[in-house]
Amino acid sequence: MSSKNVIDMEISKNNEAINIAKKGTHCGMCRIDFLGTGLCPAGKKNGYIAYWPQGRMEIFNSLNSGRVKPTKKLLEIVDSCTFCGICDKQCNFTTQLRPQRVHEALKEYAHNLKQNEFQNVPTDEKLKKLQEIVGEKWATNDPIIIASYRRNIVNPDKELNFYVVMPENSKELSEVIKFANTNNLQFMARGGGTLFAMVSSTVMKNAMGLEDGIVIDLLRMKKLEIKPDDLTAVVGAGITAFELQKEAYKHGLRANVAEAGAHICANLASTGICTTWGNTYGWASDNYIDVELVDEEGNIFNHGEMEIKNPYSVEHGLTSLKLSPPGILTEATVKLHPIFEGEEAVLIPFDNLKDALKLSLTLARQDIGLSLAILSRKYLAEFISPTPQIAKDFDYIAKNYMKLNYVVDVICHKNDKKIVEDMVDFTIDKEMMKTLILGSPKLASLKNSEFLKMLSEEENPCKAIFAGPMRKHLERGLEATPENISKIYDEDLQAFFKKIYSKPEMTDIVWLHAFRIFPSRLMRQRMFIPRGGVMWATEKIITDFHNMLKDTGEKHNLENALGYISFLEHGKFAVLEYDYYFDHTDPSVSKNVNNAVIESLERTLSMDGIISDLHFYFKGLHRKEHILYPVPKAINEEEKILFKELIGSVLGGE
Amino acid sequence: MVKFLSEEWIEQSKKYMHEKLDPEKDLKNVTTSLLNIIEHVPPNDSTMNFYLELKDGKLTDFVVSTGDTFEKEATYEIRGSYGTYKGIIKGDTNMALALLKNRLKLKGSKIKALKLIKPLDGVIASLRKITDEFEE
Numbered sequence: 001m002s003s004k005n006v007i008d009m010e011i012s013k014n015n016e017a018i019n020i021a022k023k024g025t026h027c028g029m030c031r032i033d034f035l036g037t038g039l040c041p042a043g044k045k046n047g048y049i050a051y052w053p054q055g056r057m058e059i060f061n062s063l064n065s066g067r068v069k070p071t072k073k074l075l076e077i078v079d080s081c082t083f084c085g086i087c088d089k090q091c092n093f094t095t096q097l098r099p100q101r102v103h104e105a106l107k108e109y110a111h112n113l114k115q116n117e118f119q120n121v122p123t124d125e126k127l128k129k130l131q132e133i134v135g136e137k138w139a140t141n142d143p144i145i146i147a148s149y150r151r152n153i154v155n156p157d158k159e160l161n162f163y164v165v166m167p168e169n170s171k172e173l174s175e176v177i178k179f180a181n182t183n184n185l186q187f188m189a190r191g192g193g194t195l196f197a198m199v200s201s202t203v204m205k206n207a208m209g210l211e212d213g214i215v216i217d218l219l220r221m222k223k224l225e226i227k228p229d230d231l232t233a234v235v236g237a238g239i240t241a242f243e244l245q246k247e248a249y250k251h252g253l254r255a256n257v258a259e260a261g262a263h264i265c266a267n268l269a270s271t272g273i274c275t276t277w278g279n280t281y282g283w284a285s286d287n288y289i290d291v292e293l294v295d296e297e298g299n300i301f302n303h304g305e306m307e308i309k310n311p312y313s314v315e316h317g318l319t320s321l322k323l324s325p326p327g328i329l330t331e332a333t334v335k336l337h338p339i340f341e342g343e344e345a346v347l348i349p350f351d352n353l354k355d356a357l358k359l360s361l362t363l364a365r366q367d368i369g370l371s372l373a374i375l376s377r378k379y380l381a382e383f384i385s386p387t388p389q390i391a392k393d394f395d396y397i398a399k400n401y402m403k404l405n406y407v408v409d410v411i412c413h414k415n416d417k418k419i420v421e422d423m424v425d426f427t428i429d430k431e432m433m434k435t436l437i438l439g440s441p442k443l444a445s446l447k448n449s450e451f452l453k454m455l456s457e458e459e460n461p462c463k464a465i466f467a468g469p470m471r472k473h474l475e476r477g478l479e480a481t482p483e484n485i486s487k488i489y490d491e492d493l494q495a496f497f498k499k500i501y502s503k504p505e506m507t508d509i510v511w512l513h514a515f516r517i518f519p520s521r522l523m524r525q526r527m528f529i530p531r532g533g534v535m536w537a538t539e540k541i542i543t544d545f546h547n548m549l550k551d552t553g554e555k556h557n558l559e560n561a562l563g564y565i566s567f568l569e570h571g572k573f574a575v576l577e578y579d580y581y582f583d584h585t586d587p588s589v590s591k592n593v594n595n596a597v598i599e600s601l602e603r604t605l606s607m608d609g610i611i612s613d614l615h616f617y618f619k620g621l622h623r624k625e626h627i628l629y630p631v632p633k634a635i636n637e638e639e640k641i642l643f644k645e646l647i648g649s650v651l652g653g654e
Numbered sequence: 655m656v657k658f659l660s661e662e663w664i665e666q667s668k669k670y671m672h673e674k675l676d677p678e679k680d681l682k683n684v685t686t687s688l689l690n691i692i693e694h695v696p697p698n699d700s701t702m703n704f705y706l707e708l709k710d711g712k713l714t715d716f717v718v719s720t721g722d723t724f725e726k727e728a729t730y731e732i733r734g735s736y737g738t739y740k741g742i743i744k745g746d747t748n749m750a751l752a753l754l755k756n757r758l759k760l761k762g763s764k765i766k767a768l769k770l771i772k773p774l775d776g777v778i779a780s781l782r783k784i785t786d787e788f789e790e
Contacts, residue, residue, distance in 0.1 A: 182699055184696065186737060186738070207754070211741065211746050211747060212746065319765050319768065321754055323756075324754075324755045642768045645768070646768055649751070649775065650751050
């Protein structure tokens with residue numbers, strides 16, 4: 001009997017587990033201790049994704065779909081789980097999933113298998129050599145472990161004939177690469193895996209995934225050293241944004257980081273750590289002092305070496321597209337920045353993008369704000385709401401009762417706060433944001449209330465509710481307490497989440513920005529694919545680009561919204577992320593996503609002043625001025641034809 | 655079916671390209687020369703060169719040699735490992751993708767090379783029809 005049939009027999013019993021596993025997004029939040037619970041003990045000890053909650057869910061998916069047959073390794077993996085419940089807390093916070101139910105089902109399934117249902121993993125000379133390099137434990141070709149890397153680096157359509165290696169240092173990595181080359185094995189390094197997870201159900205999986213060969217998982221490279229005297233930190237390739245920020249904060253310092261689960265080195269090499277803090281902290285090579293890389297021949301080198309070819313310049317235009325960095329980044333010395341006493345958050349609501357842009361460009365050009373961005377209503381809703389449903393209700397309320405469609409979001413020193421307040425009629429302050437976070441379930445419940453109907457009749461509802469006579473009613477009415485917000489969680493988790501929301505940082509908008517912790521924003525139970533680019537910051541270019549992306553999303557029937565607009569180079573350039581949302585468990589939508597991705601890219605290239613996101617991917621180690629200048633021009637008709645041919649060839653011509 | 659880069663492969667490739675590929679339809683009447691430098695060729699980890707010259711879409715030269723040097727100048731030089739070429743010939747990946755992933759390195763104008771994508775796809779598709787054997 002095949003493994004698929006075994007799972008099928010249990011399908012009704014396992015239905016919940018199947019649904020949970022399918023919804024897993026590989027956001028990687030189960031690999032960082034962002035709630036103070038500690039980390040999954042099995043994952044921490046054994047390293048491979050297979051031992052982490054996200055990997056167990058992927059193994060379950062693969063067994064359920066019949067793409068892999070069980071090996072004896074499965075027993076070891078399921079028995080390594082102590083059912084401590086950490087993953088349920090972490091995953092519930094970010095996606096409302098309960099991965100432990102999948103682990104329980106997987107364990108029961110594995111222990112019910114007969115001896116003859118386990119496939120043997122044949123001995124392999126290449127594996128032995130890889131194990132000699134990294135140690136027996138840290139190289140494998142076991143299909144069950146390989147299956148856990150599906151959708152987070154391994155192309156889900158491919159057979160599972162891979163090796164996974166986990167080198168501990170650059171020397172081991174160098175040897176692995178040299179071995180791969182002499183044995184004609186392809187290889188690709190994996191950081192957090194989220195970039196590929198986002199594209200794994202789209203046409204871009206062919207371009208970005210590994211088709212066969214060696215998966216190099218860099219998680220073991222855990223060096224992290226803060227150097228407060230020169231405001232730098234040395235980070236190994238296994239260090240995440242959250243881990244670096246946590247250590248930096250202990251020294252009163254802050255790193256420029258993107259998503260909490262992103263690995264600093266991988267993020268640096270791929271998109272250059274593009275954040276809302278970019279106008280102050282910079283982008284691309286602004287972020288680091290030096291890096292250590294291992295190139296495709298296995299040579300280890302540093303940017304600090306005098307003999308190397310200029311590593312900072314880049315090609316421009318149509319042919320500058322790249323799908324890999326200049327090497328595997330194993331260590332980076334990154335810049336840290338001082339945290340100022342009494343940093344503030346100020347949010348200024350707008351009903352239209354034009355006015356939000358006008359204010360934010362003025363602020364950016366005057367260097368006001370450490371973090372400065374325009375957030376869409378949807379982004380704001382998801383930033384503060386603990387569940388997607390509450391976010392949806394908040395979004396509805398903001399749109400229909402408050403006329404709140406955009407906010408200019410500023411994290412700044414006290415003095416800058418005063419400047420901003422003098423420039424606008426009213427603001428939403430840090431305290432009000434805390435109230436909104438803790439009171440979001442209650443606010444959502446007021447969706448069709450008389451209170452909100454009354455509010456909508458005000459000339460300026462936002463002003464009335466955030467700075468006018470209705471503010472005190474809102475504050476009282478929202479009953480914003482840790483206890484109340486904890487009630488939206490499963491009963492067995494409520495006491496835990498009451499404690500979590502009692503921690504000052506979990507409602508501190510400055511801290512949440514710096515650590516990038518948002519409950520329902522990050523790859524919740526469905527996927528999103530970000531589109532966007534960096535552009536010369538005029539109102540017209542930004543607005544035209546925004547409208548083009550919106551129009552493309554609408555045309556292909558995708559839920560869509562602006563993510564954020566932030567700035568670089570004292571407001572000379574803007575970064576715009578626009579998101580297309582889709583359900584990655586529904587294969588029928590992938591065609592729409594593919595078409596929207598390709599069309600938006602083509603239309604971006606036809607616009608003056610914009611570098612598409614795909615054209616700055618994997619250029620993060622370069623100097624931003626080399627990427628940004630000369631300000632790009634739209635491609636001509638001949639280039640458009642060539643581009644279509646290139647995209648057809650790269651993405652498979654769908 | 656013959657082994658990639660063998661004497662038989664050279665003969666069959668030439669024959670197939672002459673007989674089956676239409677200079678206009680398949681090869682877009684292209685005039686160019688292309689030197690592929692294939693590294694890490696098993697079993698001795700050697701380097702091989704595979705030179706291709708087309709005039710108005712017709713194959714005019716097709717040479718395979720061993721060694722680190724090659725006497726002819728080509729408009730484009732593409733360098734990559736045996737594994738990468740094997741993947742391309744087998745259809746697991748393609749030239750454009752391998753170039754973007756840095757698995758193939760190109761010498762010559764990139765924008766002009768882009769114009770070769772379609773004709774090259776035709777050549778590779780034809781090579782796929784005669785090759786299914788590779789060194790391991």
